Amino acid sequence: MSARARHGSLAVGYVAEGGQVAYYAPPRPSVSWPHQIGVLPRQADCFQDRSAVAQLEQAVVGGGTAVLCQVLAGMGGVGKTQLAAHHARTRWQAGNLDLLLWITAATRTAILSAYTQAAAEILGADATDPEQAARAFLAWLEPNPDRPGRRWMIVLDDLADPADLRGLWPPASQLGRTLISTRRRDAALTGPGRHLVPVGLFTPDESAVYLTTTLAAHEREEPADQLAALAADLGHLPLALSQAAAYLIDADLDCAAYRALLADRARTLTDLLPDPSALPDDQPAPVAAAWSLSIDRADRLPPAGLARPLLHLAAVLDPNGIPASVLDNSPALDYLTEYRAPTTGQAYPDQVTTEDAARVLRTLHRLSLIDHTLRNPQQAVRVHQLIQRTTRDTLTPQHHHRLAQAAADALIAAWPDIERDTALAQALCANTDALARHAEDALYQDSGVHPLLFRAGASLGHAGQADAAVHHFQRMVDVTQERLGRDHPDCLESRESLAFWRGEARDRAGAAAAYRELLADRERLLGPEHPDTLAARVGVVFYTAEAGNWADALAASRQLLADHERTLGLDHPATLNVRNVIADLQGNSGDAAGAAVAFEPLFRDFQRAVGPDDSYTLSIQRQLFFWRGMLGDAADAAAAFEPLLQTMRRTLGADHSQVRVTLNNLAYFRGKAGDAAGTATAYEELAAACERMLGPEHPDTLAAKSDFASWQKRTGESSVHQSTDS
CATH class of the missing domain: 1.25.40.10 (Tetratricopeptide repeat domain)
Structure with missing residues (x-):
């Protein structure tokens, strides 16, 4: 076996002295210093000086620990590459570096190729053996008292997988600095000597400055309130703002017109951003494609095939916080099982488990597609609104409809019978509102209204938000009348709920009028003694009294009690409720003693009928x-x-x-x-x-x-x- 084969491509000859074999490396090529390998992306127009810029300039962090490796981590489109390039360019132009190596680190092969080029240019290494050349280059980066040190910086941009750096991490050296930009948040990227720099969205002020400056460069001016609203529509995502600004300029649209197009759910995000040939700042892909590779990778990680359908569920819910219990209950798991992506050569269990769902959430978090925290279970999952929109844009109408129904089933399954946890109830209401915005059609079927909508409205009201409940049920009445007809049972129920919460919101006269209209329709459709008709009569009596006519209301309520006892029985909850109304009317009409006497047996009967708590x-x-x-x-x-x-x-x-x-x-x-x-x-x-x-x-x-x-x-x-x- 030759010396080259046994000991690597750098060995080109040997001499024997006393039985020892010495191998020589070829003479190093002449390298001019400072030396740059790889091309830095050009600085974006209207680059924003953000907090991450100052963090990258830190030489030490808490406790005086030297910063030898920094990791810029965040979702796709937040500007990590631009921040990395700005920092590297600043150090290079200041004369602080002898070697700058920029690597687009999408694959291990790309990293090896860049290291091989560096080894060939600096050490004269044989480029036909990338692994050996990479080891030689990394060894050269190590501090060595026998040769002059070089100040170096290696930028690994858009690292796709921490495993690609196994055995290829640049060494810890006081002369060197490693900078990584990545969407990954794996533990393997942090540790001693490595400092995480989270990169988030623009602040509202940064968004406003960026849009104003970018449009001004093209002699365009827009109202400040419209720019602020556009930035909010796009979730303050830097990539989306830059591409939206380019679209505004190229299409010669004003901000208000563009926002109207964005609000049109019939249009996809791809339709409203520049095509690949017109992207600003040398951007490689439109926003709609910014996360596709991450989603594909997440879907391949174990448990495989579940990342995409779980992201589907998150895409129709509240971007500001989805309760953990919504994404791991039976309806959610059934959806994940039904839409699990097939993977070649892998057999799956018949049913996705809660543990599977938890693992997928962590996978999506690691790839910066969602933010997932167990410390706040009421808002455990957050997802950017543009990731949601691009995810929804990929669905067929039939799939979108099935998804919306699964999400509605998951929300109502997560709703507790007694809302002791106010934060959870508020989060469930917010998620219901989000689902209704994205998929209202799926919640109003010919067969009726999904019960989730009734549950959410009642939750708002019982939390004391009567005005919000009125708004909620008014929308339900409007939609059910249009789609199902005024006489549909769910429309009648929506009208009853609206009437009740109007009363609770202090619109007593409006509530009484609404109950009288409802009573007339129920008597016509159901007859005078149907339980729903009797319930409408209770509303009329109660809110007639609330409007000030106590004597008439008290007389009517006594007749109403007799009708309830005859048709429903003495212990029926509706009968007991009429007794509650009578006792309340007695007290409010000035008979406090009669009210106290009436409430005492009523309290015992309620305890027996529905329980003490x-x-x-x-x-x-x-x-x-x-x-x-x-x-x-x-x-x-x-x-x-x-x-x-x-x-x-x-x-x-x-x-x-x-x-x-x-x-x-x-x-x-x-x-x-x-x-x-x-x-x-x-x-x-x-x-x-x-x-x-x-x-x-x-x-x-x-x-x-x-x-x-x-x-x-x-x-x-x-x-x-x-x-x-x-």
């Missing part, structure tokens, strides 16, 4: 305590409300609307009992709860804050009086 039972108990309090000792009433409040918080959740009503009752009776400090505390808690759930400008929030301020002032005055008396 049901929200209706607890509401009846609250009303019983209230009317007892109106008759007797305020201090006793306040004492009764305190354990009830704790029970409600435990069973219904701290932010349930019934908790706020009970807090208000507690504050009232503490005030009547002369407990200024306790009253102030209750109103302070109430104000915080109202602001958290309803917003700072809601009338209930403002009223609670006003009451808190008033009682807090009385607490101070009381303290002064006590001090003076003593």
